[in-house]
Amino acid sequence: MSDRRDPRERWDGYTSFSYLVAGEDYRAFDLSPQIGRVPPYVVPLGPEEEDRAARLLVDHVFISLHDHGGIGPVDWADNDAYVREGREWYGYEGIAASGLDAVFENFLDGTATITSKAGWKWTDVIHDLGMHLADVAHQRTVVVGSTVGDIVDAHATGRIALIPCVEGAAVIENELDRLDVLFGLGVRMCGVTYSESNALGGGVKDPVDAGLTRFGEQAVTRMNRLGMAIDVSHTGDVTAMQTCARSTAPVFLSHSGARALFSERKLKEDDLLRAVADTGGVIGIEASPHTTISPAHPRHSIDSVMDHLAYCIDLVGVDHVAFGPDTFFGDHVALHRFYAGALDTGEVTAHEWVEHVEGVENASEYPNLVRWLVGHGYDDASIGKIMGGNVLRALTAVWPA
Numbered sequence: 001m002s003d004r005r006d007p008r009e010r011w012d013g014y015t016s017f018s019y020l021v022a023g024e025d026y027r028a029f030d031l032s033p034q035i036g037r038v039p040p041y042v043v044p045l046g047p048e049e050e051d052r053a054a055r056l057l058v059d060h061v062f063i064s065l066h067d068h069g070g071i072g073p074v075d076w077a078d079n080d081a082y083v084r085e086g087r088e089w090y091g092y093e094g095i096a097a098s099g100l101d102a103v104f105e106n107f108l109d110g111t112a113t114i115t116s117k118a119g120w121k122w123t124d125v126i127h128d129l130g131m132h133l134a135d136v137a138h139q140r141t142v143v144v145g146s147t148v149g150d151i152v153d154a155h156a157t158g159r160i161a162l163i164p165c166v167e168g169a170a171v172i173e174n175e176l177d178r179l180d181v182l183f184g185l186g187v188r189m190c191g192v193t194y195s196e197s198n199a200l201g202g203g204v205k206d207p208v209d210a211g212l213t214r215f216g217e218q219a220v221t222r223m224n225r226l227g228m229a230i231d232v233s234h235t236g237d238v239t240a241m242q243t244c245a246r247s248t249a250p251v252f253l254s255h256s257g258a259r260a261l262f263s264e265r266k267l268k269e270d271d272l273l274r275a276v277a278d279t280g281g282v283i284g285i286e287a288s289p290h291t292t293i294s295p296a297h298p299r300h301s302i303d304s305v306m307d308h309l310a311y312c313i314d315l316v317g318v319d320h321v322a323f324g325p326d327t328f329f330g331d332h333v334a335l336h337r338f339y340a341g342a343l344d345t346g347e348v349t350a351h352e353w354v355e356h357v358e359g360v361e362n363a364s365e366y367p368n369l370v371r372w373l374v375g376h377g378y379d380d381a382s383i384g385k386i387m388g389g390n391v392l393r394a395l396t397a398v399w400p401a
């Protein structure tokens with residue numbers, strides 16, 4: 001068991017690519033410190049609740065099922081040039097403050113748009129993955145994880161297991177063996193699609209979802225055999241349902257919520273939430289700005305995020321929910337505004353616009369998730385499951401031992 005009441009003490013002071021020289025090895029961009037960019041928010045608790053929240057962070061494995069630990073540029077007009085460097089700076093200090101023991105990392109430039117504005121080129125993704133993991137290899141706060149044991153060990157030693165992920169399988173094109181290559185390079189979760197349809201099936205961005213293709217069926221079978229977790233967060237509803245029916249292992253909604261509370265395509269209908277749970281899978285509740293809004297809390301905040309958590313618990317049970325906040329270090333709302341034309345489209349109900357999601361702005365605020373559960377009377381066993389126990393149980397049935 002790890003004894004760490006101040007997670008920030010885990011940071012070893014390493015800054016991304018500190019072994020390279022700006023101006024010689026890469027272009028420098030304005031990446032001013034993002035912690036402190038917005039007013040910090042701490043869920044208020046009484047003295048006994050404070051002690052309980054601190055104890056839970058020590059006693060239980062805490063996992064983010066979906067995140068981006070990178071640091072975004074201050075000026076989003078710089079982002080295209082920034083990501084084409086293939087050197088996204090990683091927020092080690094903020095991740096150290098998160099209380100997390102494991103993060104399913106999708107990296108900020110997850111589509112690897114190094115040589116193509118459309119992204120998802122095979123050589124770009126491999127280059128991008130290698131660059132990130134070379135950076136990780138030079139510090140001690142984060143360790144690459146590929147087994148359940150790695151996550152448990154990270155908790156015990158006070159480090160953080162980083163699980164490399166790819167958000168969409170378009171990168172494999174029509175070559176099934178590329179899944180094996182990704183697995184061999186450390187990727188342990190892959191999305192079926194990333195919003196746009198691909199050779200496997202339909203994405204949430206496209207108006208028509210024809211379902212899982214023959215190749216998609218083969219890919220699901222291959223991922224099951226490899227022991228690669230399957231994510232259907234950005235996948236069209238029909239394709240996602242068919243993926244759940246095809247898979248012999250638990251399926252994940254790594255970052256999503258309930259469409260019954262807010263009409264946004266990346267949030268899912270009740271039938272799909274149940275289908276994921278029926279596979280033994282887990283629903284990670286997300287907090288990306290203007291997604292997990294609720295009728296009770298139309299201003300997006302930790303309270304509306306937790307409304308989606310409570311809804312999913314009522315629908316499928318506490319054994320099938322977790323957190324997949326989907327944040328990064330930088331102005332998430334500004335990113336959405338800048339790339340508005342490239343974002344998921346869908347019918348969205350009216351809501352109040354916010355500049356950030358209070359309480360879940362980035363990973364440094366993740367202890368608030370545990371504090372909120374404590375403050376709202378959830379018992380220790382349920383909190384332990386939501387924090388990471390459910391994810392560990394599902395991964396045990398997916399990943400090789």
